[in-house]
Amino acid sequence: MINIKKDTKYIYINKNFIKLYSYLKKNKNISNIIILLDNNTKKFCLYYLLKKINNFKKKIIILKIKSGEYNKNIYTCIKIFNKLILYKIDKNSILINLGGGVITDLGGFIASIYKRGINYINIPTTLLGMVDASIGGKNGINFNNYKNEIGIINKPKLILINIKFINSLSKNDIFSGLGELFKYGIIYNKKYWNYLKKIDFNKLKNIKWKKIIYKAILIKNKIVNKDPNEYYGFRKILNFGHTIGHAIESLNLYKKKYISHGEAISLGMICESWISNKINKLNKKEYNEILKILLRYYNIKKIDNKYLNKIYKFIENDKKNNNNKINFSLLNKIGKCVFNINIKKKIILNSIKIMNNINVK
Numbered sequence: 457m458i459n460i461k462k463d464t465k466y467i468y469i470n471k472n473f474i475k476l477y478s479y480l481k482k483n484k485n486i487s488n489i490i491i492l493l494d495n496n497t498k499k500f501c502l503y504y505l506l507k508k509i510n511n512f513k514k515k516i517i518i519l520k521i522k523s524g525e526y527n528k529n530i531y532t533c534i535k536i537f538n539k540l541i542l543y544k545i546d547k548n549s550i551l552i553n554l555g556g557g558v559i560t561d562l563g564g565f566i567a568s569i570y571k572r573g574i575n576y577i578n579i580p581t582t583l584l585g586m587v588d589a590s591i592g593g594k595n596g597i598n599f600n601n602y603k604n605e606i607g608i609i610n611k612p613k614l615i616l617i618n619i620k621f622i623n624s625l626s627k628n629d630i631f632s633g634l635g636e637l638f639k640y641g642i643i644y645n646k647k648y649w650n651y652l653k654k655i656d657f658n659k660l661k662n663i664k665w666k667k668i669i670y671k672a673i674l675i676k677n678k679i680v681n682k683d684p685n686e687y688y689g690f691r692k693i694l695n696f697g698h699t700i701g702h703a704i705e706s707l708n709l710y711k712k713k714y715i716s717h718g719e720a721i722s723l724g725m726i727c728e729s730w731i732s733n734k735i736n737k738l739n740k741k742e743y744n745e746i747l748k749i750l751l752r753y754y755n756i757k758k759i760d761n762k763y764l765n766k767i768y769k770f771i772e773n774d775k776k777n778n779n780n781k782i783n784f785s786l787l788n789k790i791g792k793c794v795f796n797i798n799i800k801k802k803i804i805l806n807s808i809k810i811m812n813n814i815n816v817k
């Protein structure tokens with residue numbers, strides 16, 4: 457079992473749920489255990505959790521939603537609030553989010569506002585959830601296709617990572633998590649980037665997930681702990697690739713088409729690396745290196761010219777903007793990202809057109 461250092465003591469990477477067991481045993485006043493999950497985590501993950509908690513003499517309530525980004529919205533919240541009230545869920549209940557980023561974002565949000573807040577635990581079951589979505593306390597839902605437009609920062613009591621959940625993920629969902637892993641290297645830690653770029657994730661064999669995940673969490677926590685509530689802005693570097701990436705995700709929600717978060721963010725990183733080269737200090741060699749590695753795992757999904765204005769509308773509502781100025785987090789070099797860089801519409805749209813024309817050999 458690895459106990460992540462210092463102020464991340466509530467995050468555990470282990471082979472079973474020892475910490476959950478001791479938490480539930482210690483907190484005798486817990487009245488009900490609610491497990492929020494989706495159809496896939498019910499099928500692949502619930503069994504392991506129930507095995508650990510079934511012998512607690514607590515009421516266990518399982519709330520299932522349909523999987524997918526499309527359900528991370530206010531309508532799903534309303535359904536869940538209705539169920540919580542129906543089952544008379546009180547303040548001493550604990551919510552366990554068993555799922556990927558959709559479940560932990562949605563469940564964390566619900567737990568944070570239901571009866572002005574009940575405690576919650578994240579058990580991330582996707583790679584993306586393990587290295588990013590479950591960490592750092594950001595919760596929220598999409599609204600009118602705008603990504604994470606409504607939300608709150610509030611940390612869970614525990615984050616329990618069980619690497620065996622990766623085994624049932626599709627290749628596409630594993631690659632979704634890769635996008636955020638590469639991002640950590642690109643924005644903050646060149647050594648980590650150099651380490652990741654040597655691994656052939658296409659083979660998906662003999663990958664040292666524990667080491668990769670552990671290092672990713674350390675990087676994310678280091679960044680989050682410098683600016684937990686995003687008051688100073690430093691935490692915004694985690695949003696590299698997300699200004700355009702989130703808009704791509706929003707466009708897909710609008711078109712009712714599927715794109716994984718990591719894929720959208722990787723396309724965003726391709727565009728924003730181009731902007732970093734044009735406007736900021738990222739040199740051409742490093743820009744090409746980022747492109748080469750990302751294109752190993754993601755295909756370019758062209759954005760039709762007729763949607764450029766729609767994409768721009770989504771970008772105009774990005775959470776990093778200020779005073780109607782569109783702010784980007786951009787690279788100076790691999791391992792060094794800066795934030796609050798105001799970028800004009802023409803450059804933003806050019807970066808998307810350039811991405812559209814990238815030829816993959």
Ligand SMILES: NC(=O)c1ccc[n+]([C@@H]2O[C@H](COP(=O)([O-])OP(=O)(O)OC[C@H]3O[C@@H](n4cnc5c(N)ncnc54)[C@H](O)[C@@H]3O)[C@@H](O)[C@H]2O)c1
Pocket residue numbers: 494495496497500501523524525528555556557558559561581582583584585588589590591592593594595604621622624625626629632633716717718
């Ligand atoms: N809060 C944050 O800081 C933060 C950071 C990054 C991303 N996010 C959010 O995370 C979301 C994306 O997360 P995601 O990629 O985990 O998506 P997801 O939760 O939709 O999971 C992807 C798919 O994998 C399935 N699944 C989950 N665990 C499984 C398992 N063990 N075996 C088989 N299938 C399984 C799910 O049912 C789903 O179909 C986005 O909404 C994004 O905005 C949040």
